[in-house]
Amino acid sequence: xxxxxxxxxxxxxxxxxxxxxxxxxxxxxxxxxxxxxxxxxxxxxxxxxxxxxxxxxxxxxxxxxxxxxxxxxxxxxxxxxxxxxxxxxxxxxxxxxxxxxxxxxxxxxxxxxxxxxxxxxxxxxxxxxxxxxxxxxxxxxxxxxxxxxxxxxxxxxxxxxxxxxxxxxxxxxxxxxxxxxxxxxxxxxxxxxxxxxxxxxxxxxxxxxxxxxxxxxxxxxxxxxxxxxxxxxxxxxxxxxxxxxxxxxxxxxxxxxxxxxxxxxxxxxxxxxxxxxxxxxxxxxxxxxxxxxxxxxxxxxxxxxxxxxxxxxxxxxxxxxxxxxxxxxxxxxxxxxxxxxxxxxxxxxxxxxxxxxxxxxxxxxxxxxxxxxxxxxxxxxxxxxxxxxxxxxxxxxxxxxxxxxxxxxxxxxxxxxxxxxxxxxxxxxxxxxxxxxxxxxxxxxxxxxxxxxxxxxxxxxxxxxxxxxxxxxxxxxxxxxxxxxxxxxxxxxxxxxxxxxxxxxxxxxxxxx
Amino acid sequence: xxxxxxxxxxxxxxxxxxxxxxxxxxxxxxxxxxxxxxxxxxxxxxxxxxxxxxxxxxxxxxxxxxxxxxxxxxxxxxxxxxxxxxxxxxxxxxxxxxxxxxxxxxxxxxx
Numbered sequence: 324x325x326x327x328x329x330x331x332x333x334x335x336x337x338x339x340x341x342x343x344x345x346x347x348x349x350x351x352x353x354x355x356x357x358x359x360x361x362x363x364x365x366x367x368x369x370x371x372x373x374x375x376x377x378x379x380x381x382x383x384x385x386x387x388x389x390x391x392x393x394x395x396x397x398x399x400x401x402x403x404x405x406x407x408x409x410x411x412x413x414x415x416x417x418x419x420x421x422x423x424x425x426x427x428x429x430x431x432x433x434x435x436x437x438x439x440x441x442x443x444x445x446x447x448x449x450x451x452x453x454x455x456x457x458x459x460x461x462x463x464x465x466x467x468x469x470x471x472x473x474x475x476x477x478x479x480x481x482x483x484x485x486x487x488x489x490x491x492x493x494x495x496x497x498x499x500x501x502x503x504x505x506x507x508x509x510x511x512x513x514x515x516x517x518x519x520x521x522x523x524x525x526x527x528x529x530x531x532x533x534x535x536x537x538x539x540x541x542x543x544x545x546x547x548x549x550x551x552x553x554x555x556x557x558x559x560x561x562x563x564x565x566x567x568x569x570x571x572x573x574x575x576x577x578x579x580x581x582x583x584x585x586x587x588x589x590x591x592x593x594x595x596x597x598x599x600x601x602x603x604x605x606x607x608x609x610x611x612x613x614x615x616x617x618x619x620x621x622x623x624x625x626x627x628x629x630x631x632x633x634x635x636x637x638x639x640x641x642x643x644x645x646x647x648x649x650x651x652x653x654x655x656x657x658x659x660x661x662x663x664x665x666x667x668x669x670x671x672x673x674x675x676x677x678x679x680x681x682x683x684x685x686x687x688x689x690x691x692x693x694x695x696x697x698x699x700x701x702x703x704x705x706x707x708x709x710x711x712x713x714x715x716x717x718x719x720x721x722x723x724x725x726x727x728x729x730x731x732x733x734x735x736x737x738x739x740x741x742x743x744x745x746x747x748x749x750x751x752x753x754x755x756x757x758x759x760x761x762x763x764x765x766x767x768x769x770x771x772x773x774x775x776x777x778x779x780x781x782x783x784x785x786x787x788x789x790x791x792x793x794x795x796x797x798x799x800x801x802x803x804x805x806x807x808x809x810x811x812x813x814x815x816x817x818x819x820x821x822x823x824x825x826x827x828x829x830x831x832x833x834x835x836x
Numbered sequence: 837x838x839x840x841x842x843x844x845x846x847x848x849x850x851x852x853x854x855x856x857x858x859x860x861x862x863x864x865x866x867x868x869x870x871x872x873x874x875x876x877x878x879x880x881x882x883x884x885x886x887x888x889x890x891x892x893x894x895x896x897x898x899x900x901x902x903x904x905x906x907x908x909x910x911x912x913x914x915x916x917x918x919x920x921x922x923x924x925x926x927x928x929x930x931x932x933x934x935x936x937x938x939x940x941x942x943x944x945x946x947x
Contacts, residue, residue, distance in 0.1 A: 373909070400907060404923070412928035418919055420905035420912075437884035440906040441866065446886050453870055453884035485915065489923045709885070 366471055368525040368535040372398045372424070373442055376468055379527045381444070383465045385451035386428050390460030391529060393689055395667060397425040398442075398525040399708040402485060406517040408496040416489070425708035426451050429690060430458040436711050466531035475663020477656050478565035480539050484519040487568045492517055495571055499545050502580040507588060512548040516561075519568075526668040534668035540659070540815065541566045542804040545580055547587045558587030558761070563659045563804030563815070570657075586743055586762050593774035596765055596832040602738035603780060603828040604731055604766065609744055609801040611818030613825075614649055615719050616749040616756045617784025620809070622651075622676045622684075623702070623714040623751075624691035631752045633785050637682045643788045646724040649677040651686055653701060653717035659804060660718040660817035664701070667712050671701035677788075688714045706812035716807065720819035724794020728822040731793045733769040739830060740764040740771065741780060754784035779831035787825050795822035841866060841888070844908050848892050848917055855921035859895040864888075894920055898929040 369375055379396060387394050400422040407415040423440040424447060435457030437450035496515040503513040522538040544561035560583035564570060605613055626632035634642070643649075653662040653671030662671040667689050675683050687695065688703030691714055704715035732740075740763050747758035760778045764771045800819035807816045845862040852860040866888040873881040890913070893902045903920040905913070 404919070406923070406926075413926050414928060416901055416923040416927050418903045418916065418923060420907045420916055422905075422907035433880075435882045437882075439884075439886035440888045441886050449868075450884045450886060453882055456872070457879060457882050459879075485919075488919070489926045493926060 366533075366535060368398070368523060371400065371523055372422075372525060374398070378444060378447075379469055379533075380465065380467060382426070382447045382451050383527060383529065384462075385448050386426050386455055387463040387465050387529060388452070389455045389458035389462070391428045391430055391455075391458060391463045392693070393427075393429040394463075394465075394529040395427050396527045397427070397666060397705070397708050398523075398527075399423065399425075400523040401520065401707060402522075403518065403520040404484070405519075406489065406492060406496065408493075408500060408515040408517075410512065410514075411500065413493065421707060423708040424450075425705070425710070426454050427711055428454050428457060430460070433457050434690075434711055438708050463529070465529065468531070469527050469533035470531055471533040471535065472664070472668075474535055474537075477654060477661050477663050478539055480537075480567040482567050482569070483537075484521045484539060484541075484567070487519070491568060492519075495543075495576070498573065499543070499576055499580055502577055503545055503547050503584060506580065506584045507549065509549040509551050509588065509591075510547055510584065511550045511555075514546040516542075516544040516546070518542045524666070526664070526666070528668050532668050534664045536663050538662075539565050539567060541568075541570060542659075543571065543576075543579070544804065545583045547583045549584075549587045549591075551591050554591060556587050556590040558585075558590065559583050560586065561804050562802045564657050564802065565659060565661055566657055589762060589774045590776050593762070593776035595777055596739050596763075596775045596830060598830055598832040598834050600827050601830055602735045602766075603825045603830065604735060604738065604740040605820060605823050605825065606740055606742040606763075607728070607795070607797045607822045608799050608819060609803060610741060610823070611720055611801055611820040612744050612747045612758055612805075613756075613787065614721055614820055615716060615805075615807070615816065615818045616747045616758070617754060617782070617787055618649060618676070619651065619686075619716045619719045620749055620751045621754055621784055622686050623716070623809075624685040624687045624695065625714050626751050627685050628691050628694055633752065633754045634682060634685075637785075638685075640682055641680050642682045642785065643677055643680040643791060644794075645680045646794050647677060647680050647788070647791055648675065648722040649719070650675050650722060651700075651702070651716050651719045655718050655800070655817070658718050658800060658817045659802075659815045660716070662701075662704075662717055665699075665703045665712070666705045667699065667703035669699045669701040669703065671717060674700040674702065686714045686716065688712055704814050706814060710812050713810065713812070715809065715814055716816050718800060718817035718819070720798060720800060720817075721794065721821060721823065723796040723798045723821055724823070726793045726795050728795045728797055731795055731822055731824045732766055732771060734793060734824065735766045736768060738766050739775060739778070740766060741778075749784065754786075755782075756784055757781045775832075781829040781831060782825075787828065790826045790828075791823050792826045793824040797821045841908075844890060844910075844913065847910070848890055848913060851914055851917040852892060852894055852921055855918045856925070857894045857896045857921050861893045863891045892917065892920060894924045896921055896924045899924050899927040900930050901927060 435454035437454040542563035652673040686702035692699040703712035705712040749756040798821035
């Protein structure tokens, strides 16, 4: 991992494949699990969910009673709190707890799925029986005990969010509001959005694995409205990470506020650039949205398995210049998209999707990996116990290239720099995407000349990847709170990129005569 | 059903009052939805979902908010309710919502 984390640039993303702001055996009968003693001391997750080895063995046995190629139980407890501070008052406050178990059985191409929020034996057995009905064979031999894998340490916290009361969060929100208001007399309104969450996940698989993961999440967003004369402008910034309360240092918050204010005030000077085809410089960090939308989704193996991705027949072929390497990596400490294990209990790690311009690997969940006869890449994710997993991204970024930001700007005769984004989307099959650029700069004769705002950029993922003609050495992950939506499931993700030059893109600016 | 749903709702009301709520309404639900889809005589899709949940609506010091949980564990319900009341008190007073005796109806709780 050569990418450097930059602590304070954020975008609010709200997210079908959309990212926006503000996831054997066959054989004979099975013994009654209730007679089997626990093979290991019960862990805290088992206690939390009120189950033990014997219960899990019994439910797994029921789930695989008509055969299974794969099966898993996904226990999850998710606790989320949010607060909104607007015009100096707390205008909304919410708390929400969701707990349940998802039961999945996979046989061939078919999946039986059930979930229950009642974690009692009769309810779990009833759910398992229904899911099992998708299969028509005989009992698969289910494990007689589950072997706990070592817990990960990518986002260990000392104080869980459940222990942080509203009386601790409000002063932080008010600090943000005051900082923003004091920055410039033109600032009329400040809104602060707070969200924190704690997730406990326990996964038991047909292979006998038991995986547990405690996943914290923190996000704060500031939205600033400024007025000069009759003109009103709005801008925002946010920061998000798998972190705890102490992560919100004054310095970190002040940097976020500075960004939001700067992005807002610059719009009074900014104009929309002329429309047309032109070279586009993607600024380091948030421009990773291009990789996510235009390339990442196309690399998710479910779309390739079905032959609907434009990258379906491209494995081992050249898709970009030799200095382009694109990676999806889950094991980056405390990143919003980070995961110790994926939601199928596989170790989540680093997958090089494009290496030196050559297409190297898709992102696989267990089903797609089996079909391609490969190991899963730990990319099976789900929004919650209510959903079956599918291949998803985690932290997606491009590695450093041979150029510098200065060299890239100097190489552009007439074009734009895209710096902050509000959202993006892609049609995954064809790879056609659009992004909305909130802030950027005009580049003329190799120099940055004027601020621009409110521009759509439109392109085709594989085409844009081929047109990346320069890559700088300033790669970093964006710290904004991006959320990716796909097939109705939302998951937190991170993205990043160094400064890159796309030789030609369609910029939806203004027509000038 | 190992969890006595009605008692949990009553407990939630008592817990909220103990935490300083002036008025509380609690609603509780459990439902199961099973779907089998056949095509040409063969089972194509199965889905079985059992949902349960407790919602509370809290009035405290002229403020109102509503909260939901699907986790009916007794110890954790206590902290959930305490937090719900605490964040209600942090809100701006809601002068347009009256907490007269019939002002809060369990059916209003949204999941």
